[in-house]
Amino acid sequence: MDEIKHAIQDVYGDDYAWCYGCGRLNDSGLHLRTGWDGNQTVTLYNPRKAHMAIPGFIYGGLLASLIDCHGTGSASLALHRKNGHEPEDGVEPPRFVTASLHVDFMKPTPDGATLKAIGEPEEIHPKKWRIQTEVFADDVCCVKGEVIAALMPDSFG
């Protein structure tokens, strides 16, 4: 899969589309986009030149950000599908926040490749999903992550 055609972030409500990681309305942000590939969720990202840990290798905080927004996007995709919707319907999906994030850096992630996060959302509570994610660079899994995503409360904050 080389392209995300229908991303869940494309149909987040305008009020929830400002995230630095995945908000389409955040001019300075990363614009991460997450879609279905069968029963798996996928986010692709080409890091900026500055996103390095040391020259030649990708910064861990950027990888954590990728896993984070991939996680909340995947939970949104999954609950939306459970409710009978796909991103291309144009219906506003439920929005999730990250309750916890775990990242294992298995090996240094080289630069120069499109990063590919692949996950499987699993419902663990009516309002909580677990998303286990693997991040690949050039088909090598360099990072593994887990996000617990919680449905955003009506009054966030």
Place this chain on the structure above:
Amino acid sequence: MDEIKHAIQDVYGDDYAWCYGCGRLNDSGLHLRTGWDGNQTVTLYNPRKAHMAIPGFIYGGLLASLIDCHGTGSASLALHRKNGHEPEDGVEPPRFVTASLHVDFMKPTPDGATLKAIGEPEEIHPKKWRIQTEVFADDVCCVKGEVIAALMPDSFG
């Protein structure tokens, strides 16, 4: 503590000072700086306007980045001190990489405050340190994190 006078990142070797999170030579980066406050390590950061999750609240990936570089910086400070050095000596310190990162988002982190990460480095192996960190905004702990930092191998990659 309102200011980090002597940060470990100020004395990282030039080859290891390019990190997007904490490299002083990375023009686009966050320039996170970590220093001692007694036996605790502290990193302060004022997020950019764009670093939001939704308007009014800080992006989780930015908080993960803060905990990440605070962790590797704290491990470097701790081993450097064990070796008899302080950042103000100007001696090049050991450099660490992140083996794993865990972040618990306890409550939404409001914008407008200087974020303060406070940690205590604990040696768990001759080449590994655990850094448990709390992140405060306006004296409220919003996020807790744990980094396992490993001494950077000679041939990274």
